[in-house]
Amino acid sequence: MKVRRFLLRRLIFIVPLLIGIVFFTFMLVRIGGQDPVEMLAGPTATQAHIDLIERELGLDQPLLSQFLIYIGNVFTGNLGDSWISSQPVLDDILRRAPITLELLFWGVGLGALIGIPVGLRVAGRPDSWFDQCARVVSLFGFSIPTYWLGLVMLFVFFYLLGWAPPGIGRIGLVVIPPETITGSYLIDSLLTGDWEAAHSAFSHLVLPVMCIAIISAAPIIKHTRAIALEVYRGDAVRFARASGLPRWVVRRIVMRNSTVPVMTFVGTEITGLVGTTSLIEFVFAWGGLGQYGLNAIISGDFAAVQGYVLFLALFSVIVFLIIDLTVVIIEPRSSEAT
Amino acid sequence: MTTIDLPAGRSERRWPTLNRLVGVGRRSPTATVGFVIVVTFALMAIFAQYITPHDPVEAYPRNILNPPDAQFWLGTDGNGMDIFSRVIYGARYAFAIAVPAVLLSIVIGVPIGLWTGYRGGLFDEGLMRFFDALRVFPSIILALAVVAAAGPSVINVVIVIGLLDSPIFVRVVRAEVLALRSSTMVEAARAAGNPTWRILLVHLLPNAIQGAMAQTAVRAAWAVRISATLAFLGVGIQVPTPEWGVMIRQGAEYMVTGQWWVAIFPGIALVVMVLGLNMLGDGLQDLLNPRRKG
Amino acid sequence: MALLSVEDLETHFVSRNLDNEVLVAHALNGVSFAVDRGQVLGLVGETGAGKSLTAQSVMGLLRPPALRVGGKALFDGTDLFDLPTDTMNAMRGRDIALVVQNPRTSLDPLTRIGDQLVRIQRVHAQISAADARKRAIAMLDAVGIPEPMRRMRAWPHELSGGMAQRVLIAMALINDPKLLIADEPTTGLDVTVQAQILDLLRDLVIDRDMAAIIITHDLGVVAHYCDRVVVMFAGGIVEAGPVGAVFGQPCHPYTRALLAATPERLALGSGRRFGGPPPDLYNLPKGCHYRDRCSNATELCQQTPSFATVASDHDARCHYAASLKDQPL
Numbered sequence: 001m002k003v004r005r006f007l008l009r010r011l012i013f014i015v016p017l018l019i020g021i022v023f024f025t026f027m028l029v030r031i032g033g034q035d036p037v038e039m040l041a042g043p044t045a046t047q048a049h050i051d052l053i054e055r056e057l058g059l060d061q062p063l064l065s066q067f068l069i070y071i072g073n074v075f076t077g078n079l080g081d082s083w084i085s086s087q088p089v090l091d092d093i094l095r096r097a098p099i100t101l102e103l104l105f106w107g108v109g110l111g112a113l114i115g116i117p118v119g120l121r122v123a124g125r126p127d128s129w130f131d132q133c134a135r136v137v138s139l140f141g142f143s144i145p146t147y148w149l150g151l152v153m154l155f156v157f158f159y160l161l162g163w164a165p166p167g168i169g170r171i172g173l174v175v176i177p178p179e180t181i182t183g184s185y186l187i188d189s190l191l192t193g194d195w196e197a198a199h200s201a202f203s204h205l206v207l208p209v210m211c212i213a214i215i216s217a218a219p220i221i222k223h224t225r226a227i228a229l230e231v232y233r234g235d236a237v238r239f240a241r242a243s244g245l246p247r248w249v250v251r252r253i254v255m256r257n258s259t260v261p262v263m264t265f266v267g268t269e270i271t272g273l274v275g276t277t278s279l280i281e282f283v284f285a286w287g288g289l290g291q292y293g294l295n296a297i298i299s300g301d302f303a304a305v306q307g308y309v310l311f312l313a314l315f316s317v318i319v320f321l322i323i324d325l326t327v328v329i330i331e332p333r334s335s336e337a338t
Numbered sequence: 339m340t341t342i343d344l345p346a347g348r349s350e351r352r353w354p355t356l357n358r359l360v361g362v363g364r365r366s367p368t369a370t371v372g373f374v375i376v377v378t379f380a381l382m383a384i385f386a387q388y389i390t391p392h393d394p395v396e397a398y399p400r401n402i403l404n405p406p407d408a409q410f411w412l413g414t415d416g417n418g419m420d421i422f423s424r425v426i427y428g429a430r431y432a433f434a435i436a437v438p439a440v441l442l443s444i445v446i447g448v449p450i451g452l453w454t455g456y457r458g459g460l461f462d463e464g465l466m467r468f469f470d471a472l473r474v475f476p477s478i479i480l481a482l483a484v485v486a487a488a489g490p491s492v493i494n495v496v497i498v499i500g501l502l503d504s505p506i507f508v509r510v511v512r513a514e515v516l517a518l519r520s521s522t523m524v525e526a527a528r529a530a531g532n533p534t535w536r537i538l539l540v541h542l543l544p545n546a547i548q549g550a551m552a553q554t555a556v557r558a559a560w561a562v563r564i565s566a567t568l569a570f571l572g573v574g575i576q577v578p579t580p581e582w583g584v585m586i587r588q589g590a591e592y593m594v595t596g597q598w599w600v601a602i603f604p605g606i607a608l609v610v611m612v613l614g615l616n617m618l619g620d621g622l623q624d625l626l627n628p629r630r631k632g
Numbered sequence: 633m634a635l636l637s638v639e640d641l642e643t644h645f646v647s648r649n650l651d652n653e654v655l656v657a658h659a660l661n662g663v664s665f666a667v668d669r670g671q672v673l674g675l676v677g678e679t680g681a682g683k684s685l686t687a688q689s690v691m692g693l694l695r696p697p698a699l700r701v702g703g704k705a706l707f708d709g710t711d712l713f714d715l716p717t718d719t720m721n722a723m724r725g726r727d728i729a730l731v732v733q734n735p736r737t738s739l740d741p742l743t744r745i746g747d748q749l750v751r752i753q754r755v756h757a758q759i760s761a762a763d764a765r766k767r768a769i770a771m772l773d774a775v776g777i778p779e780p781m782r783r784m785r786a787w788p789h790e791l792s793g794g795m796a797q798r799v800l801i802a803m804a805l806i807n808d809p810k811l812l813i814a815d816e817p818t819t820g821l822d823v824t825v826q827a828q829i830l831d832l833l834r835d836l837v838i839d840r841d842m843a844a845i846i847i848t849h850d851l852g853v854v855a856h857y858c859d860r861v862v863v864m865f866a867g868g869i870v871e872a873g874p875v876g877a878v879f880g881q882p883c884h885p886y887t888r889a890l891l892a893a894t895p896e897r898l899a900l901g902s903g904r905r906f907g908g909p910p911p912d913l914y915n916l917p918k919g920c921h922y923r924d925r926c927s928n929a930t931e932l933c934q935q936t937p938s939f940a941t942v943a944s945d946h947d948a949r950c951h952y953a954a955s956l957k958d959q960p961l
Contacts, residue, residue: 024471236739242730243730247721256742272476283590294571298572300486312479
């Protein structure tokens with residue numbers, strides 16, 4: 001009951017948000033200096049040829065009607081065609097999304113698995129040497145450019161040590177990819193029992209996932225520490241200590257009371273980490289949605305950019321929704337708040 | 339235990355400024371290290387032409403991809419340009435982008451934060467929702483899209499970074515103003531018949547600006563990072579400008595063929611500079627906001 | 633022998649300012665008092681006088697920058713300050729219990745109150761979950777919570793302030809401590825609820841033959857519920873004795889000023905004394921700390937007064953204690 005009302009109220013806000021976002025990007029790409037017509041037609045095209053292309057793409061219409069046509073198409077599941085790949089944008093996106101999500105999932109998962117325990121741990125002993133170390137490490141994580149970290153990893157683990165495969169794609173060139181079930185090579189090959197493909201997919205995943213984990217652990221450490229520190233200083237822990245609860249019980253109280261804010265934080269971070277993942281895909285030639293989106297933006301592929309942005313927004317909104325929903329379910333106080 | 343009760347020595351009284359610096363340094367060693375790093379890079383940027391042994395954009399066609407040696411300390415890149423000189427000159431671009439970008443976001447963000455925080459209402463609400471909506475995008479994607487649309491140039495990169503970062507200052511200042519708006523101090527000022535502009539400038543701004551100042555170094559770190567990322571992606575500053583992101587882009591292909599020095603050294607410079615700014619920022623936030631001190 | 637006897641307790645706040653100078657706030661300087669079984673001691677004084685700090689020092693709950701630099705706290709003959717941290721931690725909640733202010737935020741918000749009551753028993757004693765549950769229900773009943781069985785399943789945020797304070801008292805008493813410290817147990821509660829809570833506390837203390845320390849700034853609470861009173865000012869004790877004696881014949885000007893400032897007295901129009909800021913703990917004046925606010929300060933007050941015993945068990949730290957004794961307020 002509580003959950004359904006919450007969901008309904010949320011959905012009412014999401015639709016106008018998405019339309020606003022589509023409008024924003026629609027205007028952004030069209031007002032900008034990039035001219036896809038010129039790019040498609042080439043330098044030697046005649047004016048008549050250019051006009052033809054414009055008409056084909058619907059670019060001769062006024063901006064507002066272009067927008068309305070686009071919105072109408074979006075609701076029927078037509079996101080237009082990419083001018084570069086000549087494929088329907090929706091197909092492009094749906095094929096590539098699982099590839100990126102896999103990377104994001106393992107990367108952020110590993111980052112949280114490192115970051116949250118470390119953050120909780122150092123909050124228990126602020127200003128200890130371990131805390132100082134964690135602080136410096138997390139500052140490093142904040143300061144290392146994603147793509148450079150990827151390059152250094154490739155240099156060390158592929159070129160120098162030869163432990164990792166080259167940073168081209170998601171699976172060895174001579175390995176036959178498993179049939180598509182979820183879209184993740186690792187999971188699909190495990191499901192089909194193709195150990196060779198699984199091994200290759202896994203070894204290709206290691207470096208990019210490590211990069212994302214390192215980059216994402218930094219803010220998670222910092223904020224988990226801040227959140228847990230606040231709980232540690234709160235009345236509840238003061239009273240727990242005054243009641244003589246042993247240290248591990250106090251630690252558990254802190255952990256449980258930090259769960260909701262930490263989860264919310266990680267949820268909001270995921271959006272930003274999509275950017276990180278895109279850069280990692282760029283470096284490792286991963287071929288997922290992130291790389292697709294970056295290329296679309298750089299080369300001014302309007303329909304692809306819009307589709308990508310819409311998908312990003314939808315993804316963020318869904319992530320926020322899932323987080324909030326989990327909070328509503330696990331937090332006893334939330335029935336009062338909503 | 340009671341010996342900590344030190345009397346103030348003579349030297350402490352004679353050098354109040356120096357002593358205060360020492361005090362700040364002791365309270366926040368990270369900030370001190372960060373400060374030293376940033377100052378070092380600033381000196382590098384200012385005196386680049388005196389430090390560098392070569393012109394940063396002069397190509398030595400016979401010395402392409404030289405490993406580090408006595409003539410080219412950090413080696414040469416694929417065009418035969420001296421990497422050491424290019425790394426030093428890169429500091430200029432870092433500052434030339436970060437400083438104006440942060441100034442721009444302060445100039446935009448602080449007045450808006452003051453005004454919307456004080457006035458509230460529909461405009462405030464709408465603006466906050468707009469900022470919330472922007473949050474669904476990773477900042478790099480947003481920056482990339484806007485720069486790509488605006489056309490790649492240093493000026494555009496500065497403007498875009500300044501614009502995209504101004505919401506941070508709006509939020510910080512607005513939060514501060516919201517907290518102060520109904521305080522007795524402001525009530526009294528209003529009751530005394532002060533005009534709105536005077537309340538904003540004299541009573542609210544000095545209090546709110548402190549929170550904004552604490553953010554500057556961290557935002558500068560972000561600006562350096564994101565401008566380098568844009569350059570790495572080929573949007574923004576272009577080859578052969580001696581900018582760190584551009585240089586990493588140039589060196590990327592050589593990382594898997596063994597000419598590591600092309601991308602490694604500009605990357606190290608970038609990491610250290612951003613780290614310095616972040617450390618300085620971390621310390622600033624601690625010092626200007628005692629509640630955050632761990 | 634007294635159950636708890638605090639001797640010469642000294643606690644400082646040590647910090648550095650931006651000019652890198654070490655600053656020491658003498659927050660407690662030589663606090664001594666004792667409580668017996670079956671006795672309720674009131675600790676009164678203005679905000680910042682060091683009442684709560686005394687309790688925290690005794691219980692070993694100080695956090696930096698607060699630092700205990702000297703003194704003893706003999707509990708049943710052993711000095712609490714000599715105990716290893718784990719032993720001290722085990723004593724908290726079992727032998728010495730604390731009831732804090734802010735009951736609603738002090739309960740663990742994500743644990744049902746029944747589970748909290750069970751938890752506090754099981755960390756301190758070998759007891760089965762079922763037995764602990766039975767005792768918890770009985771305890772909730774004893775602190776006057778209706779339908780204790782049902783309340784066991786309540787979340788802390790579902791309780792009113794008064795209810796939460798009762799739960800807190802139940803948690804404090806469930807392990808039958810020998811000493812109960814109540815730090816402003818009724819601030820933020822309705823006046824009627826205040827009285828109920830304090831009645832409950834007093835009855836339970838007498839029933840169980842415990843010792844109790846009530847920290848408050850409310851002289852009415854002291855007069856009604858305490859046997860002895862210790863008056864604190866600027867981190868030190870200025871007057872101590874049986875409540876009747878101290879309130880009947882106050883011998884320190886500060887106690888007299890406090891008593892004169894009660895609403896009843898002010899309504900009567902009896903002489904209002906001048907207040908003033910408390911002395912700077914970073915830079916305590918030599919001599920009597922109350923000197924600057926005292927209307928009858930003299931040359932002699934430049935010297936530190938010692939405790940003067942004005943009657944049996946009634947001491948005041950004032951050069952003129954004896955002469956103040958018989959002056960009417």
